[in-house]
Amino acid sequence: MRKGLSGVNIVALTFGFAFLYLPILLLVIYSFNASQLVTVWGGFSTRWYVSLFHNEQLLEAAWVTIRVGLLSATVATVLGTLAAITLVRMGRFPGRTLFSGMVYAPLVMPEVITGLSMLLLFVAIGLDRGFITLALAHITFSMCFVAVVVQSRLISFDRSLEEAALDLGCTPFKTFFVITLPIILPAIVSGWMLAFTLSIDDLVISQFTTGPGATTLPMRIYSSVRLGVKPEINAVCTILIAIVTTGVIIASIATKRAENERMKAERAAAAGR
Amino acid sequence: MTDAAAPDASPPARAAAAPGRWKRWLLIAIPYCWLLALFLAPFFIVLKISVSDTVIAQPPYEPVLDLSQGWQGIKDWWSALDLENYSALFDDELYLASYLSSLKIATISTLLTLAIAYPMAYGMARAPKSIRPTLLMAVILPFWTSLLIRVYAWIGILNPDGLLNAFLLWARVINEPLYIMNTETAVYIGIVYSYLPFMVLPLYASLEKLDETLLEAAADLGCPPWKAFWKITVPLSLPGVIAGCFLVFIPAVGEFVIPDLLGGSETLMIGKTLYNEFFLNRDWPVSSAIAVLLLLVLVVPIAIYNNIQAREIGDKA
Incomplete structure (x- = not known):
């Protein structure tokens, strides 16, 4: 090559x-x-952009979408990081195969199945559909994406750093927060961003699990798209594309910079030795 | 005295290295229980409702398991279950046709995606090292944009009075507008377009780490480039091909948004049938039965895919 x-x-x-x-x-x-x-x-x-800001329904939906996104991405990041640590660091434990299956399967599971099954769960336990059920569903599928992102970082990192800290008498708890967390932080941040994006983009699972008063932006877009192409929808989509693109580019530059800093520090440490 | 002190004499680092047993279990238990409750348990509920009867009520199925009736309640519930919904699936041609058509559309679009993605990934792997991260970024970026938006973008292009027809008529390539919208062709375009990054990424990963000295050795020994490509590059990129195909095929079989928006009424796909059965006909038991059968079709590919993923972790860890 x-x-x-x-x-x-x-x-x-x-x-x-x-x-x-x-x-x-x-x-x-x-x-x-x-x-x-x-x-x-x-x-x-720019008339379509102006008319957007007078469209109460769309603004309301955008607000719901952002709230669900922030809540579900944050919880999913915590759960997904725990799941990644479990997969990489906990060795063998009973039910490990089942666990890894449950982490990877949602990545490819058709959305109609995930959506339907979660809805039936919420109905079976008598939970009223709305904001909470929407957030629970989003947390569940996006935590698996976070787990995969964090896991790949955990695999590639040098465990001797952690071992050194433990040998010097640092407690496992403190070692995690002082050594492990800073190293995997870029992965956790990109995991959060991925979870947030998946949440604000999702349509099918949301359709199944939502209830009155919790209509998200993709659901609004979908119902107008079914009626044909409209310039106003183009404007909403453009705003969403702009937000996501800027976020991803900034994040990738930041990760790159952090990586370079780390390499420099590692080289300096190696030279000092 | 010394005996009693012995357990404490172990080096502190060793004791700290193994976190408290209950802490370890707690750490595992949190994500484990979450997924058990919200990912695995719902499938059993789907299974249960798929053998219940449809009624016009809220919730629209019967029997509902009533534990307050005690053992009698469980017995009534059990005896009322039957496979009626499944036989309905096989009696009505719509469902069988949807299954077969989904499998056909998913297979063809997976192959089409592979055909477009392979040259792209190959070109990316051969590109100068300095621009590779940018190219990689450019492949990933569309994946962050909502699927709905990307599919919507195609409606404006493929419509009879859309941009593609306007361009082709203007360029005098055609005299009559093409009717691509609301056909299976539009669905193929939509799936290939939406899932292209999923195919390019694993392909690129396996092509990038290909050892170029193998190709040089082949060339030195007089092997023509096309033969070297076929005998060395293709077999070594096979793990990427397999991973990419699963990543496209499995979600494509159950796809809903793409056939719904681009395929029109004539395109049958099982994801769409399930969705309509649920939201339009409000038939929860039948849609559950469709979901169970869809899962049965997909369980083998999903298991293989999970196995590949888990093995990759095992190799690296």
């Missing part, structure tokens, strides 16, 4: 990335279209 890019490779990459980005790009461009018609370009305008 040393020969660098050939013409064929460049064509494949160009085609692939055009396929990935062109539809999103067109959606963003047409959100600034002055015309009501989707295919006719009527000049640049």
Whole structure:
């Protein structure tokens, strides 16, 4: 793989990335279209963005979405980190296979099944559907994604640091907070972001598990999309894309920087030795 | 005296290294119990309701397990269960057709995704090291954008009066608008587009760590490049191919949003049938039975996929 890019490779990459980005790009461009018609370009305008802020239903849904996202991402990050530690550090324990199955299965489980089964659980235990059930469902599927992200960081890190701290008389509790947590923190942060994004993006599981008064933004978008393409929806989607993209890019730059710092520190430590 | 002190004489570090037994169990128990209660237990409820009868009530199924009746309640509940909903699934052609069509659409779109993703991942792995992280980022980024939004973007493109037709008519490639929207073709496009990152990432991971000296050795021994590719690159990237195919195939079988928004009424997919049975017909027992059968179809691929995941952890840990 040393020969660098050939013409064929460049064509494949160009085609692939055009396929990935062109539809999103067109959606963003047409959100600034002055015309009501989707295919006719009527000049640049921000009127659809203005009308968004007068749409009470959408604003209300956005607020619900953000609240569910913040709550579920935070709980899912704690549970997912615990699950990752259990998988990587706890060795063998009875029921380990079942546990790892329960962590990986939700990653590929069709959403209709997850949604239906959770709804039936909430009905069976008599929990009223609404904000709480929505958050419980989101926590459950997103904690597994957090677990996978944190787990890969836990696997790759140098355990001798922890052992050194323990040998010097540090308690396991303190070792975790002083040594382990700072090292896996970038993974935990990206786990949180992933959980938050999954929560604010989810449609199907939310449809099943929600109740009156807890309509999320994707649910609102879905019901208007069924009636056809509307410039206003393009505007909402563009805002969501912008938020997510900025967040992901900032996070990746921050992670990269933290990584470089750490490498530098490690090199310095090695040279000092 | 010395005997009594002996247990405390162990080095403090050793004692600290093994956290208290109950603390360890507590740590395991929290995520374990959460998943048992909210992920595993619900499947048994689905199973139970799939053998109940449909009634017009809230909740719309019968019998409801009534533990206050004691043993008699359990006996009544048990005797009222039957496989009626499952036989209904096999009697009505709609369900069987949905299953088969889902499997067909998922298989074809997995292969199409592989065909587009492999050259991309290969190109990424051969790109200069300095731009690889950027390319990787560019593949991951769309995955963070809501599936609903990405599917919606295609509606504007594929509609009869959409952007694709407008472009093709303007370029005089076609004289009549193409009807892609609300056909299976649109569903294929939607699935390939939405799941492409899932295929590219594992492929790239396995292609990137390929040992290039193997290809050099092959070239030195007079092996033509295409043969080296076929004999060395493809077999060594097979774990990535397998992982990617599972990551696309399993969720695609039960996909709902894509066939619902792009496929129109003529495209049958089991996820959509389940959703409609639940939300439009309000038939909870039948939709539960569909979910159970769908899970039975998927349990083998999911188990294989889980095995691959768990083994990968085992190798690295």
